[in-house]
Amino acid sequence: MLAKGNVKVTDLLCATPPAIPEGSHAMTQLVELPPADPGLAPHRHSGPVFGYVLEGSIFFELEGEEPRVIVAGEAFWEPGGDVVHYQVSNPDPQAWSRFVAVCICAPDVDMITMLEPEEIIARDHLRHPSARQHQG
Numbered sequence: 001m002l003a004k005g006n007v008k009v010t011d012l013l014c015a016t017p018p019a020i021p022e023g024s025h026a027m028t029q030l031v032e033l034p035p036a037d038p039g040l041a042p043h044r045h046s047g048p049v050f051g052y053v054l055e056g057s058i059f060f061e062l063e064g065e066e067p068r069v070i071v072a073g074e075a076f077w078e079p080g081g082d083v084v085h086y087q088v089s090n091p092d093p094q095a096w097s098r099f100v101a102v103c104i105c106a107p108d109v110d111m112i113t114m115l116e117p118e119e120i121i122a123r124d125h126l127r128h129p130s131a132r133q134h135q136g
Contacts, residue, residue, distance in 0.1 A: 002007045002084065003059075007040050008039070009049070012074070012075035013045040013050070013076070013077060014048060015048075015050070017047075017048040017079060017080075017082060018048065018079055018080070018102070020047060020048075020083050020104055021026065021047075021107060023107035023118075024047055024104050024105055024106050025101060025104075025105050025107075026105070027102070027103045027105055027111065028100065028101070028102050028103075029100070029101045029102075029103065030098065030099075030100055031041075031088075031098070031099050031101055032096060032097070032098045033056075033058065033088075033089065033090035033096065033097040033098075034096060035090060035092055035093050035094055035095055035096060036090060036091075036092070036119075037089060037090045037097075038089050039058075039059075039089035040076065040085075040088055040112075040114075041114055041115070042084055042085065042086045042087075042114070042115045042120050043084070043085055043112050043113060043114045043115060044061065044080065044081070044083065044084050044085060044112070044113050044115070045078065045080040045081075045085065045105075045111060045112055045113075046081075046105050046106035046109035046110060046111055046112075047064065047077075047080040047081070047101060047103065047104035047105055047106045047111075048073060048077060048078065048080045048103075048104050049077065049078045049085075049102065049103045049104070050075070050076075050077045050078065050100060050101070050102045050103040051075065051076045051095070051099050051100060052074075052075045052076075052100050052101070053070050053071060053074055053075075053076075053098075053099045053121060054072060054098045054099055055070050055072050055095075055096065055097065055098040056071075056072060056090060056092055056093060056096055056097035056098065056100065057069050057070060057071040057072065057091060057093075057097060058070050058088055058089065058090060058097050058099060059087055059089045059090070059091045059132065060076060060088055061085070061086040061087035061088075061090070061127075061128075061131055062070055062078050062083060062084070062085055062086070063083050063085075063086065063123065063126050063127060064077055064083075064126055064127070064128060065126045065128055066070050066130055067086075067087060067128065067130065068133050069091060073121055079120060080103075080104070084115060084123060084126070086127065086131065095121045100118070108116040109114035119135050
């Protein structure tokens with residue numbers, strides 16, 4: 001934690017992202033999920049994403065990682081590129097979830113690309129064993 005005068009700065013997350021291509025741009029988004037919302041289908045981002053949960057919680061699954069719940073006050077990141085983001089949903093049936101995401105967008109590539117069903121099945125073996133849905 002860094003403190004100077006009345007200013008208090010607390011590090012929430014430290015990560016080394018992959019190389020960022022020249023010509024990339026950053027985008028900051030507020031993402032709001034209604035109660036029990038399933039969120040986005042499996043997708044990938046063109047570059048790294050850094051996020052902070054403002055309110056509620058999110059169920060979060062990146063390819064190769066065990067799915068987990070991230071609660072208000074916690075930060076997350078994903079490397080983007082070829083890594084699939086399988087789940088970002090609101091597990092709470094009563095309350096909204098809100099988070100801020102800072103996305104680094106590669107030039108000439110959509111910030112988000114949805115996966116086709118065939119690719120989801122073909123990559124299932126790359127998911128954490130607890131999240132796999134297909135035998136193969």
